[in-house]
Amino acid sequence: MPLISTSGLARTFLTGRGPVEAVRGIDLSAERGEILGFLGPNGAGKTTTLRMLTTLLAPTGGTATVAGCDLASDPVGVRAKSGYVAQSGGVDPGIPVREELLTQGRLYRLPKAEAAARAEELAHDLGLSAVLDRPCGALSGGQRRRLDIAMGLTHRPEVLFLDEPTTGLDPGSRADLWELVRRLRDEHGTTVLLTTHYLDEADALCDRIVVIDRGTVAAEGTSSALKLRYGGSLDAGLQETFLAITGRGPASSDTAPVAV
Amino acid sequence: MQALLSDTALIFGRYARQTLQSRFQMLFGVLMPLLYLLFFGPLLTGLPLAPGASSWQVLVPGLLLQLGLFGAAFAGFSIIIEKNLGVVERMRVTPVSRLALLLGRTLRDTALFLFQAVLLVLAAIAMGLRAPLAGVLIGFAFTALLTLSLSCLSYALALRVRTPQEFGPVVNAVTMPSMLLSGLMLPMALAPGWLDLLSHLMPLRYLVDAMRDAYLGRYATAGMLYGTLVATAFLTLALVVGTRVFRRAGA
Numbered sequence: 001m002p003l004i005s006t007s008g009l010a011r012t013f014l015t016g017r018g019p020v021e022a023v024r025g026i027d028l029s030a031e032r033g034e035i036l037g038f039l040g041p042n043g044a045g046k047t048t049t050l051r052m053l054t055t056l057l058a059p060t061g062g063t064a065t066v067a068g069c070d071l072a073s074d075p076v077g078v079r080a081k082s083g084y085v086a087q088s089g090g091v092d093p094g095i096p097v098r099e100e101l102l103t104q105g106r107l108y109r110l111p112k113a114e115a116a117a118r119a120e121e122l123a124h125d126l127g128l129s130a131v132l133d134r135p136c137g138a139l140s141g142g143q144r145r146r147l148d149i150a151m152g153l154t155h156r157p158e159v160l161f162l163d164e165p166t167t168g169l170d171p172g173s174r175a176d177l178w179e180l181v182r183r184l185r186d187e188h189g190t191t192v193l194l195t196t197h198y199l200d201e202a203d204a205l206c207d208r209i210v211v212i213d214r215g216t217v218a219a220e221g222t223s224s225a226l227k228l229r230y231g232g233s234l235d236a237g238l239q240e241t242f243l244a245i246t247g248r249g250p251a252s253s254d255t256a257p258v259a260v
Numbered sequence: 261m262q263a264l265l266s267d268t269a270l271i272f273g274r275y276a277r278q279t280l281q282s283r284f285q286m287l288f289g290v291l292m293p294l295l296y297l298l299f300f301g302p303l304l305t306g307l308p309l310a311p312g313a314s315s316w317q318v319l320v321p322g323l324l325l326q327l328g329l330f331g332a333a334f335a336g337f338s339i340i341i342e343k344n345l346g347v348v349e350r351m352r353v354t355p356v357s358r359l360a361l362l363l364g365r366t367l368r369d370t371a372l373f374l375f376q377a378v379l380l381v382l383a384a385i386a387m388g389l390r391a392p393l394a395g396v397l398i399g400f401a402f403t404a405l406l407t408l409s410l411s412c413l414s415y416a417l418a419l420r421v422r423t424p425q426e427f428g429p430v431v432n433a434v435t436m437p438s439m440l441l442s443g444l445m446l447p448m449a450l451a452p453g454w455l456d457l458l459s460h461l462m463p464l465r466y467l468v469d470a471m472r473d474a475y476l477g478r479y480a481t482a483g484m485l486y487g488t489l490v491a492t493a494f495l496t497l498a499l500v501v502g503t504r505v506f507r508r509a510g511a
Contacts, residue, residue, distance in 0.1 A: 090350025
């Protein structure tokens with residue numbers, strides 16, 4: 001049984017200038033332990049899809065299940081079994097790291113002692129032990145991102161959604177993060193759905209790539225299958241493949257994270 | 261229910277700790293009413309504002325509600341900042357009770373403004389206020405009810421708007437007329453007929469009238485009944501609106 005499965009998932013926003021169809025019907029599925037890459041130009045509907053799959057936004061069409069829970073009828077179950085790390089993270093810069101991790105554990109209904117132990121464990125796993133008592137605002141970019149991910153892992157979710165996890169990181173921190181995602185899959189069988197603008201990242205990290213464009217799935221498959229089919233050969237660059245699929249370039253100018 | 265209570269306590273604790281760390285936040289709210297007490301209160305001492313009452317018994321209830329009005333109405337600012345930091349969404353993807361996200365915050369605000377109300381009453385006693393203890397306690401209860409309701413509505417509004425620039429003007433447009441039309445500074449009994457009539461449309465007026473009765477030791481009055489009814493109805497309305505906004509996703 002797939003851990004993530006959507007069928008015709010859609011979201012239309014009603015704005016002053018008429019309806020905007022941000023997501024027009026997405027079908028996708030991910031198996032246990034799969035790392036699925038979500039690729040697409042800015043505004044393609046990646047974040048909107050993630051926000052629907054994490055119960056933040058109600059779909060206006062279609063259905064989805066996450067970790068066996070139906071999105072519409074059991075949002076509480078979805079929340080309990082999945083983790084979400086947004087582009088903007090979501091920690092208060094004035095609060096110490098330990099307190100944020102502890103509160104997060106309690107939000108996931110862990111008893112106090114267990115939440116404290118889990119905070120230590122996460123800090124140890126993600127290399128944050130030395131900064132536990134510093135305010136979140138004092139962390140480096142890489143540490144901040146690892147903290148964001150630690151927050152999403154607090155309850156050992158079966159499914160983890162990462163929205164542009166490596167945007168703004170230096171190459172070393174980026175490699176560390178890839179390692180971390182692979183470790184999650186290898187050690188815990190976590191299913192990971194991540195969005196990215198970096199083609200090399202999708203190539204190196206993801207088992208399968210879903211390219212979305214203008215709110216629908218434009219192509220999907222392994223990186224080599226996509227290259228072969230859209231780029232013409234296995235040696236085709238993912239950049240040309242991406243261009244062939246979407247008819248335009250991947251995000252070029254704005255790689256800065258956008259507030260959600 | 262159990263989950264709602266423990267979630268509310270958790271959220272309350274988070275924001276109470278934040279407040280306790282900031283002396284500025286703890287004391288700033290009391291500054292404006294305190295200035296009125298010090299520099300406006302003495303102007304009233306010789307005036308016959310209400311039969312058988314000192315001017316302090318008339319002014320202090322108004323200042324307490326002013327404290328609650330201006331403090332709680334702006335409470336939503338903090339959630340706009342948290343929304344931009346991603347904190348609100350990060351909490352919303354956890355199983356935490358949606359209502360607790362609201363109640364934890366409003367209870368922190370209520371505790372904060374009650375603390376400031378006590379400071380204000382102590383200062384007023386030093387300035388010359390004399391009122392029965394029961395009346396003063398009833399006054400705190402009304403302050404708490406107003407704070408709860410207003411901060412609830414303030415968070416609901418703040419969750420719906422995108423920027424502080426949209427939030428501030430709306431709140432100002434509500435608070436200033438509320439203060440003037442409810443007779444917080446001077447009793448509406450002094451007003452010409454049309455103004456008095458207009459002020460009866462302002463819910464806050466009933467609270468301040470009831471509190472003034474309480475400060476005079478008159479507990480079984482029509483004013484007390486109306487005040488209690490209006491305060492309770494307002495709180496119910498605020499909780500309904502607040503709950504609806506916090507339950508709905510996509511905020």
